[in-house]
Amino acid sequence: MDKFPRDKQNQLLTILYDKFPDELSSEEYDTLVKLFGTERNLYSNLWYLYQHDLIEDFHLKTRALYDDITDLILIEKIKITTKGVDFIRDDGGLSAIINVTTIKIHNETLDKLEDIINKSSLTPAEKATYLGKLKELPVDATKHLVLKLLDLGLSRTPDVIQLISSYCQSQ
Template identity: 40%
Template sequence: MSLDRSLQLKLLEYMAAKYPYHWDFYNDFPEGSENYEAALRNLYYLMQHELVEKKSLTLSNYNGTGFNLIIHLPTISQKGMDFLADDGGLSAILGVVTIKFEADTLRTILERRINQAEATPEHKQSMIDGIRELPAESIKHLTMKLLDEGLDNLPNAIVLIGTYLGLS
């Protein structure tokens, strides 16, 4: 039996309607008990992805041949609620990664690039001296200008971005 995306969505939506409480699967599942195995498999899959609480499934008593997995207290998790949210929920806000470059780090990067350029040593040194004298806000502004200019002049920028994202 394969996983069923539409069934997974239904299960999550039923649980979301009861959030933060568990959903009464046995009384409120309109697909009926004939689809119990499909629901069990898909709920287990959702649990592995932490979209539902672990208490949603439990092992039954030993029946002589082993334990059975049963639907117990199906409850959507915060990750499940965020998954259903159009905006990604709080996970989208809390999961934001901020990258900060200190002015000194940017200066070092710029100085290294200047030293690699084809120019006279005197010209390189005067540029490095100028970079070292710039205040932090000017370094930030210069870096943004260089980034914009670099992207504008990189003929395959979109292709490169797509490749990095696995979209090409």
């Protein structure tokens, strides 16, 4: 059996998501123990999720099993974090909105694309067609094209690193 089953971790986070901002009841806690088979397995998964900042710090208490043997499994105050909520959300939550990087495309970028087309081995008619279409592209399509070109360039990482290195050394 996998000690860290993703499906059960997802169920645990979903239970905490549905419960947020409240803490688990003892019955819900017992449900989680049954889900993971043992309190120790639950504890291991809670600790794992805590280390990934998906749940808040939870408190351990010891309880006497027998006269002098204790077990450190009784867990209280388990709550999902905002990072956990964003993880469970299909849309990525607020993190997907807040952590957006804006790329501005300047006319120089389009000029460079035109230079690439002009220096290519395309026929003059093909060059004219592509240059005309490039100028007619809506802003969103131009952004998409530039991002795809960036992806293509980054897929050739060794070449990109070599170019960056040579450029930095010449400056």
